[in-house]
Amino acid sequence: MADCMAGGTNNVLLVTDSYKVTHHVQYPENTTHVYSYFESRGGKFPKTVFFGLQYLLKRWLVGQIVTKEKIEEAKEIYNLHFKQEVFNEEGWNYILEEHDGYLPLRIKAVPEGTVVPYKNVLFTVENTDPKCFWLTNYFETLLVQVWYPMTVATNSYYQKDLIAKCMQETADDFSGLPYMLHDFGFRGSTSVEAxxxxxxxHLINFLGTDTIAxxxxAKKxxxxxxxxxxxxxxEHSTITTWGKDGEVNGFRNMLEKFPDGIMACVSDSYNIWNACEKLWGxxxxDIIIERGKRDARLVVRPDSGNPSEVVIKVLxxxxxxxxxxxxxxxxxxxxSYIRVIQGDGVSYETLEEIGMNLKKHSWSIDNVTxxxxGALLQKIDRDTQKCxxxxxxxxxxxxxxxxxKQPITDTGKKSKKGRLTLECKDGQFVTVQRGKGDLNKDILVPVFENGKLLQDYTMDEIRSRAEIDLLKNN
Known part of the structure; x- marks a missing residue:
């Protein structure tokens, strides 16, 4: 059996929905080519930041991924799973023998980091060997999982845009923007991989994170x-171990152990108002001010209550x-030596509320990060952007x-027809259907063919494409 990994098997033949295993016999006779596409067909945000396909390709599809051992493992599992022989052993052996275990697929996609209005094609998939027509949709299950990094990137992008607009109104410049939204989502994620x-x-849009994974x-x-x-x-455990009466000593210890640079201290273990008024204030x-002479900074962290109200009162x-x-x-x-970080209950919606309340009370958003x-990495699903x-x-x-397809019961699920190109017309993205597009103007570029990665994007390239309009035009 193949080695097991944290997220399940490392056998790509098993990374599909059960029913797809039976699809190789369901197409019409003499089918030689199947062409499919991926899109965001609506959703919470009007545009999507395309990201994550390269991860899936490198992780699962690049190289000699079909072996005799994997075929045998898949055959054994599927025969038990279906209680009958439906596994396409002949098709997988053909890929092993004729393609040396490399997948005969071609994938074209928009460059990662591109911000595309929904209802446009984002990538296409097709087989390159007529005997492997069934392969195109076998990998739908895996490839659709790009919805997750794409939606996180989109959610983060729109929060960046919201913060930047508030900075434009209430701050002198955008210098602090890259660190304005920090990722606290590791422990709330469904897995280390997620x-x-x-x-x-998230790091396409910002530079602050506590998610080491x-x-x-990003490196790999x-x-x-x-x-x-x-x-x-x-965190609360490092402060509350000093006891309620010793909270000030816990605070003092933080100031002394981290005398330089920026340090954040959770301050609501007991009474956030007293902590700000009596302990810090x-x-x-004197210690806080003295640290400030060395350009050190204390960041006070409230961690409970109504975010928009708590931030104002702390300030x-x-x-x-x-x-x-x-x-x-x-x-x-x-x-400059003292700031606030709000790390509880922060989402796209509450950020807007906090920003409005800051303006109402004449506080610059520069005071707060x-x-x-959960709202950044978990409170989304495939339907957030209707992928x-x-x-x-x-x-x-x-x-x-x-x-x-054109379901009479849901016109929103009507799908596109024929071969597709993504083109820019009059400054707008347009998906051209039925093969009527101009391939010379197609924004989709080949990223994978016959088991080989054709594009290898860096974070710097992706960040540049994904920059918000306000900063591109500033």
Missing amino acids: AGIGGCA ALTT YYNCDIAGYSIPAA EELK EILGRKFGTTTNSKGYKLLP FGSG AYKCSAAIIDGKEISVF
Whole structure:
């Protein structure tokens, strides 16, 4: 049997839905070619940031991935699973013998990091050997999993856009933007693998993360030595072990053990208002100011309550204790040596509320950074951007036909027809159907063919493509 991995098998023949194992006999006689595509056909956000296909290709499809051992393992499992012989042993042996275990598939895709309005093709898949027509849709299950990193990247992108717009109104510049949304999502992810690729998707837009799996994913699959950064920070266990009466000593210990640079300290273990007013604002005030002379910074972290209300009250208390200045936009700033991070209940929706409340109370968003966990990496699904993979063309009896679905009960699930190109017309993305597009203008580029990776994107390239319009035009 093949080696087992954390997420299940390492046998790509087993990475499909059960019913697809039976599909090789379901196509019309003399089918020689099947062509399918992937798109976001709607969703929460009007555009999607395409990301994650390269990870799936490198992880699963590149190289000699079909072996005799894997075929035997799959045959054994499927015969037990179906209680009958439905496995396409002949087809897989053909790939092993005629293609040396390399997949006879061609995949074209938009360059990763491209921001594309929904209802447009994002990648296409087709077989390159007429005897392997059944292979195109066998890998739908695996390839559709690009929905996850793509949706995380999109969710993060729109939060970046929201924060940037608030900065445009209330901050002097955008210098702090790359660190304004920090990934706290590792522990809430469904697996280490999900945290890795989801956290990596967030790092397209920001540089702050506590999800170390994202760093290793970016390095292995996206040619990035170090994709994100963090700072020393306290958690409740390291503060509450000092006891309620000793909380100030726990705070003092943080200031002393991390005398330079940026340090964050959770401050709501008991009474966040007292912590800001008495502990940080009085007992430890001189140490905080002295650290500030070395450009060190304390970041106070509330971690409970209504985010938009708590942030304002914390700022008001700290402002009274440490003073404020007014920036060029007329908004208040704490001294540079003290800031706030809101890491509880942060999502696209609550970020908007917090931003509005900051403006209402004349505080610059530069005073606050944000941390997000579940809402960043987990509170999404395939329907967030309505991702789908559909067959749109086939060659049968030597004739190419358009293939589509058009359910009378749901017009939103109508699929595209024929061969597709993604083109830019009058500054807008347009998917051209039925093979009527101009291949010379096609934005889709070959990324995989016959087991070989044809494009190897770096994080820097992807980040450049995925930059928000406000910064591109600034």
